[in-house]
Amino acid sequence: MGRRKKGDIVNGWLVLDKDVGPTSTDMVNKTRWLLNARKAGHAGTLDPLASGLLPIAFGEATKCISMLVDAEKTYTFTIRWGVQTETDDREGAAIATSDNRPDADRIRAALPAYLGTVWQSPPAYSAIKINGERAYDLAREGDPQDIPERQVEIHELDLLDMPDDDHARFRMVCGKGTYVRSLARDLGRDLGTFGHVADLRRNAVGAFTEQSAISLAEFTALCDKRAGHEALLPVETALDDIPALALTGEQANRLRNGQPVRVLNFTSPDDQTICVMHDQKPVALARYRAEMVEPVRVFNL
Incomplete structure (x- = not known):
């Protein structure tokens, strides 16, 4: 007899507004x-260090995680x-x-070089694996790689304001794998000085925005009332930006059994995920x- 799984079956997304820490x-x-x-x-x-949107998948929603990791993201940072x-x-x-400090005109003039498809070196302190070990573990052991x-891909990068000579606030829309810390480092060097991220907030991940986010304190209060499920979004919410195809019950059952289904009059590029x-x-x-359709x-569900 197999071991009984612990916990309840819960399916859906929680868009958590994570605090710093x-x-x-x-x-x-x-x-x-x-x-x-x-x-x-x-x-x-x-x-x-970062705050903002952390989409958490429960149950069947975990099957969509790879789609959301690849999704466009929006950040504001200093x-x-x-x-x-x-x-x-x-x-x-x-x-x-x-001692060098760039002014707003110099900063704005440097930003176009960071738009589009660009090359970026990830920080030495990152979660990237090197020969099976995390880069940040190697760096902490005195062996930075x-x-x-x-x-x-960086789609948008704008200077929002400059609170003082030492700080500048930005907004960036980017693709997967983009490091804000690398951008701060590289932009500082291009401007003849140094730079690091003083604060960072993620404002959007794919279809998820701050309007659908909830703080941990708010979510905890709901759970104390046994109403935590009210904060969850449907599994398919993470898939709003990919094509959808409605099938008959018979066709759906074939797919559930791992069998492909032929579909006519559906317009989509080959190898498109739907x-x-x-x-x-x-x-x-x-x-x-x-x-x-495979x-x-x-x-x-």
């Missing part, structure tokens, strides 16, 4: 405990000029200083190819 894993563990949920995970790490730190944010020790450059629906509920994440991840 706790880790993303801390928040997953805490909210999972509050709901007594059997399964949970998050869609994109937020550093302890760069502190004149100081380079070992972590490229305010938590690290200062390792270099400069030079991580190879990688291409990232969300298959039946009776207004998600059936599967599927791949469309040459009039055939299941990739089947939902048990």
Whole structure:
């Protein structure tokens, strides 16, 4: 007899407005405990320094995490000029200083070089694995690694304001794998000084925005009233930006059994990931190819 799984079956998304301080894993563990949920995970790490949107998936929503990790994200952040730190944010020790301070005109003139497809070196203190070990673990052990450059997409980058000569606030819309800390480091060097992230907030992840977010304190209060499920969004909310295809009950059952289904008069590029629906509920994440719909991840809803 198999071991009985612990926890309740909970399906959906919690869009948590994370405070500065706790880790993303801390928040997953805490909210999972509050709901007594059997399964949970998050869609994109937020550093302890950062606040803002942390989408947490429960149950069948965890099958959509990869889609949300790849989604467009929006950040607002402040760069502190004149100081380079070992972590490229305010938590690290200062390792270099400069008296140079860029003005608003110089900053705006430098920003277009960071738009589009650009090369970026991740920070030495990052979660990237090197020979099976996290880069931040190696750095903390005194062996920081030079991580190879990688291409990232930055769609928008704007200077919002400058509270004083030492600080500048920005808004950025970017694709997956983009490090705000790397941008602060590189932009500081391009402007003839140093820079690190003084504060950081994630404002949007794919279809999730601040309007749908809830703080941990608010969520805890709901759970104390046994109303925590009221804060959850449907599984398919994370899939709003991919094509949807409605199928008949017979076709949906074939997909649930792992069998492909032929669909005519559906316009989509080959190898496009789509969300298959039946009776207004998600059936599967599927791949469309040459009039055939092939299941990739089947939902048990």
